[in-house]
Amino acid sequence: MLFVKITAAVAGLALAAVTAPATTAPAVLAADHAPAGHRVTMALAPAGHRVTVADHAPAGHRVTVALPAPAGPYPVGTLAVRLVDRSRPDPLVRSEPYRELMVSLWYPAKDTGRTLPVAPHMAPLAAADWDRRSAPPMGIAAGAVDWAATPAHARVGAPVDRRAGRLPVVLFGSGDGGPRTLGTALVEDLAARGYLVVTVDHTYEADQVEFPGGRVARAVPLPEKLTPRVIAKLLARHSRARLADMRFVLDRIAALGRGHGLGEETGQLPAGLRGAPDLSRVGVLGQSLGGSVAAQLVHDDRRVDAGVNLDGGYVGRVAKSGVAKPFLQVAAEAHTRASEPSWKSFWDASTGWKRELRLAGAAHGSFTDLQVMLPQIAAALPKVPAADFVGTIDPGRSVSAQRAYVAAFFDLHLNRRPTRLFDTPDARFPEVSLIP
Numbered sequence: 360m361l362f363v364k365i366t367a368a369v370a371g372l373a374l375a376a377v378t379a380p381a382t383t384a385p386a387v388l389a390a391d392h393a394p395a396g397h398r399v400t401m402a403l404a405p406a407g408h409r410v411t412v413a414d415h416a417p418a419g420h421r422v423t424v425a426l427p428a429p430a431g432p433y434p435v436g437t438l439a440v441r442l443v444d445r446s447r448p449d450p451l452v453r454s455e456p457y458r459e460l461m462v463s464l465w466y467p468a469k470d471t472g473r474t475l476p477v478a479p480h481m482a483p484l485a486a487a488d489w490d491r492r493s494a495p496p497m498g499i500a501a502g503a504v505d506w507a508a509t510p511a512h513a514r515v516g517a518p519v520d521r522r523a524g525r526l527p528v529v530l531f532g533s534g535d536g537g538p539r540t541l542g543t544a545l546v547e548d549l550a551a552r553g554y555l556v557v558t559v560d561h562t563y564e565a566d567q568v569e570f571p572g573g574r575v576a577r578a579v580p581l582p583e584k585l586t587p588r589v590i591a592k593l594l595a596r597h598s599r600a601r602l603a604d605m606r607f608v609l610d611r612i613a614a615l616g617r618g619h620g621l622g623e624e625t626g627q628l629p630a631g632l633r634g635a636p637d638l639s640r641v642g643v644l645g646q647s648l649g650g651s652v653a654a655q656l657v658h659d660d661r662r663v664d665a666g667v668n669l670d671g672g673y674v675g676r677v678a679k680s681g682v683a684k685p686f687l688q689v690a691a692e693a694h695t696r697a698s699e700p701s702w703k704s705f706w707d708a709s710t711g712w713k714r715e716l717r718l719a720g721a722a723h724g725s726f727t728d729l730q731v732m733l734p735q736i737a738a739a740l741p742k743v744p745a746a747d748f749v750g751t752i753d754p755g756r757s758v759s760a761q762r763a764y765v766a767a768f769f770d771l772h773l774n775r776r777p778t779r780l781f782d783t784p785d786a787r788f789p790e791v792s793l794i795p
Contacts, residue, residue, distance in 0.1 A: 421502065421503065421504060421505035421508075422503060422504045422505065422735070422736055422739045422740060423504070423505050423508045423509065424504070424509050424731075424732045424735040424736060425509065425510075425735070426480060426509065426510075426511065426512070426543060426544050426547075426728060426731060426732075427544055427731060427755065427758055428512050429512055429547040429548040429550070429551035429552075430548055430551065430759075430762060431467075431548055431549075431550070431551025431552035431553070431766075432551065432552070433467035433468065433520055433523060433550070433551050433552070433553060434467070434468045434469070434470045434471070434514065434517070434520070434551070435465060435466070435467065435468055435512055435513035435514070435517075435547050435550045435551050436465070436466050436467075436468030436469075436513055436514050436515075436516065436517030436518070436519065436550075436629060437463055437464060437465050437466075437478045437511070437513035437514070437515060437517075437550075438463065438464045438515070438516060438628070438629060438632070439461060439462070439463045439478075439482070439515075440461070440462050440463070440464065440621055441459060441460070441461055441570055441571055442459065442460045442461075442462055442607070442608065442611055442621065442622055443457055443458070443459045443460075443622065444457060444458040444459070444460070444603075444604075444607045445457045447603065449562070449563065450596070450599065450600040450603065451562070451563040451564060451579050451596070451597075451600055452563050452579060458562070458603075458604070458607070459562060459570070460559060460560060460561070460562055460604055460607075460608065461539070461560045461562070461568050461569070461570060462539070462557055462558060462559050462560070462608055463478075463539060463557070463558045464555060464556070464557055464632070465513060465546050465547060465549070465550035465554075465555070465556040465557075465558070466519055466526060466550050466554075466555045466556075466632070466635065467519065467520045467523040467526070467550060467551065467552075467553050467554075468513070468514060468517035468518060468519060468520055468629075469517060469518045469519070469520045471514050471517050471518070475514040475515055475516055475517050476514065476515050477510045477511060477512065477513070477514060477515070478510070478511040478513045478514070478515050479507060479509065479510060479511065480506075480509035480510065480511050480540055480543055480728070481506055481507060481509065481538070481540050482569040483507045483569075484567075484569045484573060484575050485538065485540075485567045485568070485569040485575060486506040486507035487506075487507065488566070488567040488569075488575055488577070489506050489538070489566065489567060490502065490504065490506050492566060492567070492577075493566045493567070494506070497729075497733070497743070497748060498742060498743045498744050499736060499740065499743055503736075503740060504736055509732075511543050511547060512547055513547060513550070516629050517629060518629050518630035518631050519629060519630065519631030519632050519635050520631075521631050521635075523553045524553075524637075525616075525634075525635060525636070525637035526553065526554060526555035526635050526636055526637055527553070527554050527555070527637055527640035527641070527642065527769065527773040527774060528554070528555050528556075528557065528609075528612055528616075528636050528637065528638065528640065528641045528642070529546075529549060529554050529555070529556045529557070529641075529642045529643065529644055529769060530556075530557050530559065530605055530608065530609065530641075530642075530643045530644070530653075530656070531545075531546050531556055531557065531558045531559065531643075531644050531645065531649070532559055532561075532601060532605065532643075532644075532645035532646070532648075532649030532650075532652050532653060533558075533565070533645070533646055533647070533649050533727070534646050534647030534648055534649055534671070534727065535564065535594065535597055535647060535648035535649075536564060536565060536566055536578060537565065537566070537646070537647070537649075537727065538560055538565045538566060538567065538568070539558035539559055539560045539565070540558075540728070541646075541727040541728045541729065542558055542644075542646065542727065542728065543558075543728055544728050544730075544731060544758055545644075545758075545761060545762060545765065546558055546644075548762045548766065549762075549765070549766060549769070552766050552770075554769065555612075555635060555636050556644075557608060557612060559604060559605065559608055561597070561600060561601050561604055562576050563576060563577075563578055563579045564578055564579070564597050564600065564601075565578060566578050581593070594648060594674045595674060595675060597648060598648065598651060598652055598655065598674045598675050599675075601648070601649075601652045602652055602655055602656060602659070605643070605652065605656050606656070606659075606660060609641070609660065609662060609663075612636050612638070613636070613638045613662070615628075615632065615633060615634075615635070615636050616634065616635070616636035616637065616638045617634075618633050618634045619633070620633070638662060640664060640773040640774070641662050641663050641664055641773075642663070642664060642665045642666060642667070642769050642772070642773055643656050643657060643663055643665075643666045643667070644666070644667045644669070644765065645666075645667070645668060645669065645671065646669040646670065646671060646726045646727055647669070647670060647671040647672075647723065647726075648671055648674065649669075649671060650667070650668030650669050650670065650671030650688075651668065651671045651672065651673045651674045651675070651677065651678075652674075653666040653667060653668055654666055654668055654673060654677045654682055654686065654705065655675060655676070655677040657682045657684050657686060658676075658677050658680060658681075658682045658683075663684070664684060664685070664772060664773060665684055665685040665686065665687075665768070665769065665772040665773060666682070666684070666685075666686050666687070667686070667687045667689065667765055667768060667769075668686070668687070668688050668689065669689050669726035669761075670689060670690055670691050670694055670721075670723055670725075670726050672699055672701050672702070673701035673702065673704075673705045674701075677705065678701040678704055678705050679704050679705075679708060680708055681704075681705050681706070681707070681708030681709030681710065682705075682709050682710075682711055683709070683710045683711045684711045684712075685711050685712040685713070685768070685771075685772040686709060686711060686712070686713050687713070687714050687715075687716070687764070687765075687768045688702065688706070688713075688714070688715040688716070689715075689716045689717075689718070689726065689761070689764065689765075690702075690715065690716065690717045690718070690721075690794075691717075691718065691721040691722050691723055691725060691726070691750065692717060692718065692719055692720055692721055692722070692750065693722075694717070694723075695717075695794075696715075696794075712772070714768075714781045714793065715793075715794040716764060716791050716792065716793060716794065717791070717792045717794055718752060718757060718760060718761075718790050718791055718792075719752065719790045719791075719792065720750050720751040720752030720753075720757075720790060721749075721750045721752045721757060721790075722746075722747075722748060722749055722750035723748075724748040724749045724750075725749045725750050725752060725757050726761065729748055729749055730749045730754050730757050730758060731754045731755075731758060733745040733748055733749050734749070734754050752790055756788075756790060757790070759788070760788040760790060760791050763780065763787075763788065764780060764781075764788075764791065767780045767781070768781075781793065
């Protein structure tokens with residue numbers, strides 16, 4: 360499958376991200392206001408723009424990229440875990456008798472120096488599959504970038520720093536078709552500020568999911584004809600599967616908070632992790648479809664206290680019901696309530712604390728790790744159309760602003776730490792507008 364973010368509003372569903380079969384060029388979907396059945400090439404790029412695959416890097420040289428270090432006061436630990444939900448068959452591949460997921464836990468850790476390995480941004484087989492299937496639709500030739508060489512900053516299996524106290528929990532969901540790794544720059548920073556963040560891969564929807572033992576599960580191929588009706592049904596199906604996945608993961612984290620393990624599949628846990636999650640303080644954060652599911656989880660699950668949607672159109676019931684708990688919408692420059700009906704209906708129906716932010720110069724991909732990765736790649740491979748995917752906002756400033764506002768939101772609503780960041784514009788972040 361090819362990971363292609365589609366920034367189109369189709370049948371009232373805007374800014375959905377989908378995958379396309381490996382036999383296609385950049386995925387095609389009907390664009391906003393296009394006649395029914397009309398197909399327009401889009402890949403996080405303007406309507407009608409076709410991405411040209413960039414040349415390979417110079418012989419013998421593969422481009423490498425880096426992620427920004429977290430700014431919080433704690434070092435970060437991480438653990439990748441396979442979880443199995445035997446209470447239901449897989450919702451996307453019915454022949455599978457149970458649902459299995461890969462998740463990663465990110466948390467404040469004791470400083471272990473160099474005694475433990477640094478986690479990779481992508482697991483090696485997933486990185487290789489991304490290189491072959493997901494990078495070319497962004498204009499990056501297979502083999503041009505060494506995706507497996509990008510490190511995160513967290514130490515694998517590091518002990519929890521119990522000086523942080525019991526940890527508020529934040530679940531993270533990526534855009535449709537996207538792997539959980541694409542939120543690493545943001546979730547590492549939250550972990551460094553004292554949160555337990557759990558990132559979730561939605562198997563058979565994400566382009567590729569690497570399981571222990573060297574098995575890679577790829578996304579289910581899309582229907583050949585992607586009409587607005589087909590897309591709406593696809594997103595609804597993915598949304599339902601994700602919602603059940605998130606609730607199951609939260610069940611396992613709740614068990615961990617009670618001092619139990621994560622399940623039969625997990626092995627030895629890092630010291631201090633049992634009993635660390637505080638399920639009286641739970642938030643959810645998502646990009647694109649992950650943001651819509653975040654809203655639905657806030658609405659449906661009494662354990663969840665607050666949520667953040669990073670530039671996602673709303674799918675399903677929550678688009679009209681809104682939420683009664685604290686919620687933050689963060690938008691790319693072109694995404695407004697006027698242009699996105701689901702944003703307006705959700706906003707109007709929501710009765711809790713709510714704020715909307717817009718980042719000048721940001722595009723849909725600005726709310727993923729592509730924000731910092733693609734400009735680095737484009738510096739070495741000038742044909743890569745980075746701005747089409749991540750806009751023109753400075754990557755460092757974009758990441759800093761997102762980290763500051765997301766952390767302030769969860770600090771306010773999970774930790775009861777006052778902030779004025781949502782009351783007036785802040786001179787430190789001139790790209791951020793507060794939308795009334």
